[in-house]
Amino acid sequence: MISRFQTVLFCILLAASIAMGAVLWHLRERAHQRLVAGEDSAPTSAPQVAPAEQATLLVANDADSSMLAQVQSLPLPQDPGARARAILGRLLDLYAAPNATHPVPGGAASVTQVFLLPVQADSPTSVPVPLPSDARGESKTNPHAESRRAHNELAQTQPAASPAAANGPEMAVVNLTSAFVASHPSGIESETLTLLSICGTLHANLPQVTEVRFLVDGRSRPTLAGHADLTRTYLAAEADNTEAQHP
Amino acid sequence: MANLDIPHSFAVRSRALRLWVVILVLAPGAGASRLAHAQSPAAPPAPAAASPARFMVVLDAAHGGDDTGAKLSDGKPEKAFTLALSVRLRSLLGARGMQVITTRESDASVELNRRAEIANHANAQACLSLHASESGTGIHLFVSSLSPAPSPESARFTAWKTAQAAWVTRSLALAGVLNSVLLHAGMNVTLGRTSLPAVDSMACPAVAIEIAPESAPQTTVGQPPTAELNDPAYQARVAEALAAALLEWRTDAGRTEATQP
Numbered sequence: 001m002i003s004r005f006q007t008v009l010f011c012i013l014l015a016a017s018i019a020m021g022a023v024l025w026h027l028r029e030r031a032h033q034r035l036v037a038g039e040d041s042a043p044t045s046a047p048q049v050a051p052a053e054q055a056t057l058l059v060a061n062d063a064d065s066s067m068l069a070q071v072q073s074l075p076l077p078q079d080p081g082a083r084a085r086a087i088l089g090r091l092l093d094l095y096a097a098p099n100a101t102h103p104v105p106g107g108a109a110s111v112t113q114v115f116l117l118p119v120q121a122d123s124p125t126s127v128p129v130p131l132p133s134d135a136r137g138e139s140k141t142n143p144h145a146e147s148r149r150a151h152n153e154l155a156q157t158q159p160a161a162s163p164a165a166a167n168g169p170e171m172a173v174v175n176l177t178s179a180f181v182a183s184h185p186s187g188i189e190s191e192t193l194t195l196l197s198i199c200g201t202l203h204a205n206l207p208q209v210t211e212v213r214f215l216v217d218g219r220s221r222p223t224l225a226g227h228a229d230l231t232r233t234y235l236a237a238e239a240d241n242t243e244a245q246h247p
Numbered sequence: 248m249a250n251l252d253i254p255h256s257f258a259v260r261s262r263a264l265r266l267w268v269v270i271l272v273l274a275p276g277a278g279a280s281r282l283a284h285a286q287s288p289a290a291p292p293a294p295a296a297a298s299p300a301r302f303m304v305v306l307d308a309a310h311g312g313d314d315t316g317a318k319l320s321d322g323k324p325e326k327a328f329t330l331a332l333s334v335r336l337r338s339l340l341g342a343r344g345m346q347v348i349t350t351r352e353s354d355a356s357v358e359l360n361r362r363a364e365i366a367n368h369a370n371a372q373a374c375l376s377l378h379a380s381e382s383g384t385g386i387h388l389f390v391s392s393l394s395p396a397p398s399p400e401s402a403r404f405t406a407w408k409t410a411q412a413a414w415v416t417r418s419l420a421l422a423g424v425l426n427s428v429l430l431h432a433g434m435n436v437t438l439g440r441t442s443l444p445a446v447d448s449m450a451c452p453a454v455a456i457e458i459a460p461e462s463a464p465q466t467t468v469g470q471p472p473t474a475e476l477n478d479p480a481y482q483a484r485v486a487e488a489l490a491a492a493l494l495e496w497r498t499d500a501g502r503t504e505a506t507q508p
Contacts, residue, residue: 062382065437186317186325187380188457189387192441222359222444226316227378229442 050075057091058200060102060193067197069204070094080206084114084172087205088198092180095194102193103185110180112217114202115173119211169210171233172202178217184225191228203236212236302497303371304340306349307445308333309378312356317380320460321477326354328379328476332458332486336377339490345497360407363448367410372500373421373493374453376446379476384462385435386485388425389455390418391447392440410450417452421496425454428492432484435462458485 053076058067074090076083089108094100096107184194199212212234215221221230308329310316316325330351337347348369350362366374380387396405396413405413422438429436446453461474461481474481 063384065383065387065439185380185382187382187459188378188389188441188443188455189380189437189439189459190382192389192439226310226314227441227443229444229447231444232442234442 050077052076055087055090056201056204057087057094058197058204059091059094060197062102062190062193065189065193067193067200080116081114084116084174084202084206084209085111087201088114088174091197091201102190102197104180104190104194105183106177106180110177112175112177113173114175116170116206116209117173119169119171168208170206170208171211171213172206172209172236173213173215174198174202175215175218181216181221181224186225186227188227191224191226195224195228195234199234199236210236301346302344302500303346303348303369303373304493305366305369305371305374305449305451306333306336306340306347307362307366307374307376308349308351309376309445311351311354314356316378319379319476320381321475323477325379328458329377330354332377332379332482335482335486336375336489339486340493343490343494345493359445360448362445363407363410366449366451366453369451371451373496374446374449374451375489375493376443376453376455378455378457380457380459381476383437383459385437385459386429387437387439387457387459388422388429389439389441389443389446389457390422391415391453392442393447405450407448408444409447411447411453414450414452418454420499421452422454424496424499425456425489425492428495429488432488432491434485434488456489 052073054071054073055076057070057072059070060067072090074086076086088111092104092106092110093108095102095104184191195214202209202212213232214224214230214234216230224230308326310324310326310329312326314326316329318324319328330353333349334352337349340347348365348371350365351357362376391411393409393412393415395415411418426436426438441455443455446455458476460476461478476482
């Protein structure tokens with residue numbers, strides 16, 4: 001015989017269990033709704049695709065030590081630093097492709113960042129100059145100088161890529177990956193062409209960039225692959241002016 | 248005796264010291280050179296004039312030791328190729344009556360600053376930095392991309408890393424002679440400017456020479472090379488042409504000196 005006290009206690013416990021189950025169900029629903037609401041606020045929508053624009057790439061050619069201007073269409077962000085990185089990424093993708101005229105493995109991932117800084121008036125600079133035509137006027141016409149002139153004309157006709165152009169010249173600090181440097185072919189010509197094509201491409205698309213410095217994994221490095229100096233500041237805009245120095 | 252000797256020797260040393268100081272102060276060369284600098288501030292950096300009796304060439308075989316340089320097609324490192332070329336060229340230049348200083352004679356590691364120090368102490372009329380690469384074809388001649396020093400003051404107090412700036416014009420002239428002779432020897436030559444740490448610190452007419460597999464001149468781009476780097480005949484022709492170019496450079500330098508007042 002079950003006592004009245006035990007019956008009442010059982011009913012109370014049963015009611016409490018049902019109530020606790022209801023509360024748990026309610027809490028679960030709230031947590032689910034909160035999760036769904038959080039997902040809605042997350043940036044899961046597709047990123048807005050930047051409009052494709054034309055960019056001038058100075059593509060190096062090891063066979064004749066020249067650089068040819070190629071105009072390519074690619075989506076470019078508005079931020080100048082991201083824009084420069086995207087352009088250099090496309091340039092290095094060309095070098096990493098099979099049958100490249102200037103084979104350098106690595107591709108677009110080789111450029112980690114590109115920072116644009118105002119140029120200091122007294123910054124020490126070194127002038128990377130194009131491969132000159134014959135010093136005595138006897139060798140064949142070097143197409144490099146012609147391509148440099150062509151890309152400078154393109155740079156002059158293109159509008160300034162960012163409002164920063166009106167603020168004065170800027171220095172681009174290109175941060176390369178150590179993997180890119182380690183896999184870069186060693187040689188004066190190969191390394192020089194890589195640096196010159198990067199400098200020329202930056203200046204062709206961002207005319208306010210007049211100087212370029214290189215870092216590797218955020219640090220200064222003596223040479224690119226044993227030859228070309230990476231500790232110097234390279235001038236991008238005044239390269240053609242030095243052609244008059246040849247004897 | 249000791250007490251007497253000490254002041255006597257001191258007095259002797261003092262007289263000798265005074266005499267030495269007087270000689271230094273009144274030395275006509277020292278005074279004249281200072282006066283010349285003071286009176287001709289617009290004079291060019293005035294690289295050392297080449298004397299036919301003493302024509303010094305510095306050969307810098309790039310890399311060495313742990314720094315192997317580029318890996319060439321036959322598996323040999325660049326450092327071995329440059330050393331072999333340096334030794335061969337030294338013999339050829341010695342046979343032509345030139346004094347030669349090399350930055351290394353064995354597979355030793357020589358720092359870039361040390362190479363420039365050797366070249367600068369030699370007061371040489373030509374400094375050649377020898378390199379090799381599998382990229383491209385023919386002979387690549389590179390001169391420092393530094394802008395020429397605008398004034399003699401900058402040449403007198405030159406920064407170590409830009410010492411070559413005062414010599415860029417002479418280096419370009421040397422590259423022109425090398426280019427002419429190499430072309431005459433039937434080689435494909437490319438001229439360029441670059442920034443190499445060792446060359447930029449050299450205070451002499453300096454050219455970096457990068458030797459790549461040979462291709463016939465005036466051929467279309469993309470054709471296979473006609474001679475690889477490990478071809479002994481090709482190496483001999485390059486060395487002979489470089490020696491001939493330096494001989495012409497010595498002649499040009501002597502002619503320039505003869506025409507100067």
